[in-house]
Amino acid sequence: MITMDKTDISFFKDGLRLDGRRADELRPVKIEVGILERADGSCYIEMGGNKVIAAVYGPREVHPRHLQDVTRAIVRYRYNMASFSVEERKRPGPDRRSYELSKVSREALEPVILTSFFPRSVIDVFVEVLQADAGTRTAGINAAAVALADAGIPMKSMISSCAAGKVADTIVLDPMKEEDNFGQADLPIAMTPNGNITLMQMDGGLSPAEFHEAVEMAMRGARDIYELQRKALVDKYSQLAGEPEKVEVHACD
Amino acid sequence: MDRKVVVPGDLLSEDAKRSGEGTYIKDGSVYSLLYGLANYRDKINVIPLAGKYVPAPGDNVIGVVKDITFSNWIVDMNSPYDGLLHISEFPKRIESDEMSKHLRIGSSIMTQVKDVDPTMKVELTLNDRKLGLIKTGRVIEISHTRVPRLIGKGGSMISMLKKEVNCNIFVGQNGRIWISGGADDTDLALKTIALIDKEAHTNGLTDRIVDFLKTEKGARS
Amino acid sequence: MTNVISEIKKDFIYNLLIKGERVDGRTFDQYREISIERNVIQKAEGSALVKLGSSQVLVGVKMQPGEPFADSPNRGVIITNAELVPLASPNFEPGPPNEVGIELARVVDRGVRESKAVDLEALCIVPGKQVWIVFIDVHILDDCGNILDAASLGAIAALLCTKVPASRFGLGEDYILPIRDIPIATTAIEFSDVLMFDPSVDEEAIANTKLTVITTASGNICGMQKSGTGMLKPEQAYRIIDIACEKAREIREKFLEA
Numbered sequence: 001m002i003t004m005d006k007t008d009i010s011f012f013k014d015g016l017r018l019d020g021r022r023a024d025e026l027r028p029v030k031i032e033v034g035i036l037e038r039a040d041g042s043c044y045i046e047m048g049g050n051k052v053i054a055a056v057y058g059p060r061e062v063h064p065r066h067l068q069d070v071t072r073a074i075v076r077y078r079y080n081m082a083s084f085s086v087e088e089r090k091r092p093g094p095d096r097r098s099y100e101l102s103k104v105s106r107e108a109l110e111p112v113i114l115t116s117f118f119p120r121s122v123i124d125v126f127v128e129v130l131q132a133d134a135g136t137r138t139a140g141i142n143a144a145a146v147a148l149a150d151a152g153i154p155m156k157s158m159i160s161s162c163a164a165g166k167v168a169d170t171i172v173l174d175p176m177k178e179e180d181n182f183g184q185a186d187l188p189i190a191m192t193p194n195g196n197i198t199l200m201q202m203d204g205g206l207s208p209a210e211f212h213e214a215v216e217m218a219m220r221g222a223r224d225i226y227e228l229q230r231k232a233l234v235d236k237y238s239q240l241a242g243e244p245e246k247v248e249v250h251a252c253d
Numbered sequence: 254m255d256r257k258v259v260v261p262g263d264l265l266s267e268d269a270k271r272s273g274e275g276t277y278i279k280d281g282s283v284y285s286l287l288y289g290l291a292n293y294r295d296k297i298n299v300i301p302l303a304g305k306y307v308p309a310p311g312d313n314v315i316g317v318v319k320d321i322t323f324s325n326w327i328v329d330m331n332s333p334y335d336g337l338l339h340i341s342e343f344p345k346r347i348e349s350d351e352m353s354k355h356l357r358i359g360s361s362i363m364t365q366v367k368d369v370d371p372t373m374k375v376e377l378t379l380n381d382r383k384l385g386l387i388k389t390g391r392v393i394e395i396s397h398t399r400v401p402r403l404i405g406k407g408g409s410m411i412s413m414l415k416k417e418v419n420c421n422i423f424v425g426q427n428g429r430i431w432i433s434g435g436a437d438d439t440d441l442a443l444k445t446i447a448l449i450d451k452e453a454h455t456n457g458l459t460d461r462i463v464d465f466l467k468t469e470k471g472a473r474s
Numbered sequence: 475m476t477n478v479i480s481e482i483k484k485d486f487i488y489n490l491l492i493k494g495e496r497v498d499g500r501t502f503d504q505y506r507e508i509s510i511e512r513n514v515i516q517k518a519e520g521s522a523l524v525k526l527g528s529s530q531v532l533v534g535v536k537m538q539p540g541e542p543f544a545d546s547p548n549r550g551v552i553i554t555n556a557e558l559v560p561l562a563s564p565n566f567e568p569g570p571p572n573e574v575g576i577e578l579a580r581v582v583d584r585g586v587r588e589s590k591a592v593d594l595e596a597l598c599i600v601p602g603k604q605v606w607i608v609f610i611d612v613h614i615l616d617d618c619g620n621i622l623d624a625a626s627l628g629a630i631a632a633l634l635c636t637k638v639p640a641s642r643f644g645l646g647e648d649y650i651l652p653i654r655d656i657p658i659a660t661t662a663i664e665f666s667d668v669l670m671f672d673p674s675v676d677e678e679a680i681a682n683t684k685l686t687v688i689t690t691a692s693g694n695i696c697g698m699q700k701s702g703t704g705m706l707k708p709e710q711a712y713r714i715i716d717i718a719c720e721k722a723r724e725i726r727e728k729f730l731e732a
């Protein structure tokens with residue numbers, strides 16, 4: 001296998017990144033709502049080369065019973081990668097990384113879900129990565145939020161997720177594969193549309209000032225993704241209703 | 254603008270008094286909890302497209318027996334919550350060991366929700382003449398979110414349908430519907446309900462249903 | 475979870491059946507609408523998304539050099555796995571494949587292996603030391619009935635567009651994996667002496683017996699699996715085989731012949 005040496009790549013050429021983007025540009029996003037029949041809610045998302053499906057089942061009965069909470073629904077999130085989703089075939093089944101991702105992703109969504117409406121039940125979120133291209137956890141959370149809405153789960157707001165990174169001492173939005181592997185820092189976040197952060201992780205090296213810049217940039221990216229999630233949901237409804245809906249962007253503050 | 258597609262978190266009004274179903278209040282403003290259609294009247298209600306049926310006292314439901322304990326039938330209602338039909342709520346006095354003789358696993362029943370406690374323990378009853386074991390006819394399932402439209406304001410839609418198709422119809426709030434009548438009549442009832450299910454959220458549905466029934470019945474005779 | 479199929483539903487299916495009808499209006503030997511999209515996962519060496527009615531199955535093929543099995547030192551290796559992931563059905567639980575998932579993978583594998591669709595000798599790189607390993611990974615996305623036939627279709631469709639990634643491993647140029655046959659699995663259930671092909675979810679739930687027949691392009695049978703707790707008469711098996719050959723030919727011609 002030919003490995004890339006950090007020093008071999010120049011991440012910027014004429015101010016543009018390896019895939020032609022500017023520093024603050026998102027990769028192309030495609031969102032499809034309600035693509036599965038068995039699931040109560042579902043969403044397929046493409047972000048760059050990421051292809052991710054999220055499905056929601058629930059609220060439904062909890063098995064095993066001892067996990068029940070008499071006052072609220074419990075939320076479960078399972079992030080899983082298909083064997084063929086990465087360059088070197090991955091052995092099926094969860095690993096330590098997927099357990100961690102599942103936990104923080106669940107904690108990114110749970111704050112806005114009205115779990116008290118459904119005592120003694122479970123809301124299951126399943127995310128399958130069909131093709132990975134850096135940023136699968138953010139794609140998963142974005143798809144999961146749409147799937148939860150599609151399933152009719154009551155939520156205080158949507159959740160949108162995006163990452164920022166640092167490459168060649170420059171803060172960039174939505175790092176791609178090479179930037180993620182050979183860059184200097186990676187900072188995924190998730191937030192409500194009005195800027196309350198529900199997921200934040202960082203690895204690499206950032207000065208406090210760089211951190212500021214990265215967070216601001218990631219939040220702007222998340223806000224753009226929110227508009228796309230909202231549009232996908234509204235368009236889907238209009239499709240079902242058969243009447244063209246005038247889309248007024250009526251987002252929460 | 255009296256109806257609009259909304260997603261969770263959308264700002265609906267700055268007047269907290271207008272908060273209706275499917276909404277919440279924060280800092281004096283009203284926001285949507287759901288993905289669905291916001292209906293702007295005195296109160297703003299958000300009607301979802303999807304969601305699970307949550308039993309409420311007084312609801313008529315059609316359930317399927319899934320288990321039998323010493324004194325209860327456990328009933329599946331197509332909900333996150335099962336119903337408990339206690340032996341004392343059976344219209345006849347029967348012994349515990351006779352329970353499966355009267356209602357066995359897989360039996361469908363027209364029942365009513367008697368009570369729901371804060372932990373969502375749901376108690377059902379069969380103590381009413383219009384309730385009981387389903388022996389004939391057809392049971393179909395639609396999304397429970399469509400049931401209000403099927404019933405109509407003050408029951409107008411369902412009464413009209415019952416009359417026009419000449420069938421017995423029991424509408425479960427959980428989306429399960431029992432229809433009993435002649436073969437052709439039942440088919441027409443099913444087709445009409447399927448149409449209401451598909452177009453529940455559109456305007457002018459009542460008129461379209463009236464027309465549909467007229468055309469179909471005309472074609473038959 | 476939701477395995478309670480009510481008597482009402484059972485009766486309804488039965489009442490239609492004795493009139494020669496199915497719930498969705500199909501004839502007993504009719505397949506639902508099929509669509510096959512190839513190369514949906516560019517990172518995989520080959521891939522296919524199969525839709526059979528509302529059932530959806532994604533199959534990915536990955537290849538890498540590896541050691542041959544001790545008892546076949548000059549032959550490539552095929553490893554087939556199926557993930558019945560919980561997002562595809564309320565009845566699938568997270569965890570390693572259970573007996574149903576393992577059976578599905580092994581039947582899909584049987585079709586590929588016994589039809590000799592892949593020339594394993596041609597996958598030898600260094601005799602006794604290095605051969606190509608072909609991973610066929612079935613990922614169920616939506617179980618609306620008969621995911622076995624969909625998975626089997628997905629496997630051969632993915633193989634048909636697989637490119638051997640030789641250049642990645644310094645083993646020459648990439649080339650299309652040569653495929654020598656097109657095995658197709660056809661599944662039927664038996665209920666009340668009636669045979670129904672391509673069962674829907676409800677039909678699967680009421681049936682006690684299922685028979686899958688895998689046929690090759692020349693019309694021979696290369697694999698078979700009876701599953702379920704019911705019994706089958708030989709005449710029923712012969713009838714299923716006849717129809718299976720016909721159906722497989724139709725599907726092969728329509729979708730998979732290049």
